Amino acid sequence: MTVPSVPSAAPAPVVIDHDTDPVQSDIPPMDPLALAAQWLPGDGEDRMLMTVSTVGLDGNPDARTTMLSDFDGRRFAFHTDANSQKAAELATNPAVALTILWPGFTRQLVVQGTAERSPRTESDIAYHRRSPYLQQLAWQNTPEFARLPLPDRRAKWEEFLTAHGGPDAPAFAAPSTWAGFSVTPHRLLFWVSNPAAASRRLAYTRSPDRWEMTVLPG
Template identity: 50%
Template sequence: MVGDVVTEGDVDPVGAGSTLPDPFELAARWLPEPDSGTTPLMTLSTIGLDGYPAARTVLLSRFDGRRLHFHTDRASSKAAELAATPRAAVTILWPERSRQLVVTGDVTTVTGLEARLAYTARTRYLQVLAWLNDHELAELGPGERRARWAAFTQSHGDDELEPPPGWVGYAIDPVRLAFWSGATDAPSNRLLYERAGDGRWNVRRRAG
């Protein structure tokens, strides 16, 4: 975006300095439609088993109008961390639009049907990856990893793949959403929503 002019009107979360009372309405404007086939990358931050923050990049499987879904393997470190402390934050960045969304909340596992539908919607590469991407394979050399991949794809051909046994889905139920927008002709801006005890949302504009 170097050299581009991004005006405040282009990136202000809701325009004209106004605010929406419902953060999910604003999130729906920023995030792709559930059936769009677009799966943005997001940084998932959890509380590590050693007490330190842990972060990695995952795919946003879907936004269901309230919760953000993602999927992984039950043997992964993030699954163990979420079992111990079911809270997380995700950060989604749109550098080309000078936008960032940070969602913090409580994490629950999704139903088996939701997890299966998410697996079916993934590309063939990601479906195969879910089967093969384990600690054992990671310890092998590049040639052996490619050979294992080729053997798996050849043995299954064009058959429809079932989710692997360890496939699991999670959803973040937000308690806080921070919509950040930047501009090259004005200061950056942060719109912060925090869930109140009565189920409503407190909203404040903060410095970017």
């Protein structure tokens, strides 16, 4: 039996010139959204992983890793199950923080903002960009499936593959539980390492008509 492994999503470490990174500049950029677009991978490149922090239903912090599906120049999108804990938490309180760490510990971006559900057309596009393994996972990653004994889980996984023509078959439709969230930021915090001159952060906070920028120690 073929046992698919979880595909790697994280990009390879970026090689940065610490001294010329815009965050180290004496004249830092004024537009954090343009800077985020410069840092993040483009279309066709591996997606970044991030920690999505929410306010739990009991008021305590909650957090987990997801893939950053997309950054369209204004909003950060991730996708998940509509019945998940994070979806319930965001329905109650849309406040969210996203922490994106670059491989090699060269850069970190922390985004604080407000999440809202993405339109179905957008989440369908994101679904079809996912690997066959992750598309299948969106169908079978349910509480009922997780509670089954391992041999049953293997059998049901294999049954699904067979029913859909195997792992290389064309993509199937997204389940109705597939949900996208897009996060509109009100604060972005860019961190860069610099072994020769200390790490440094630029904090951008949205005011009514522009972004306020503050330089902070790393």
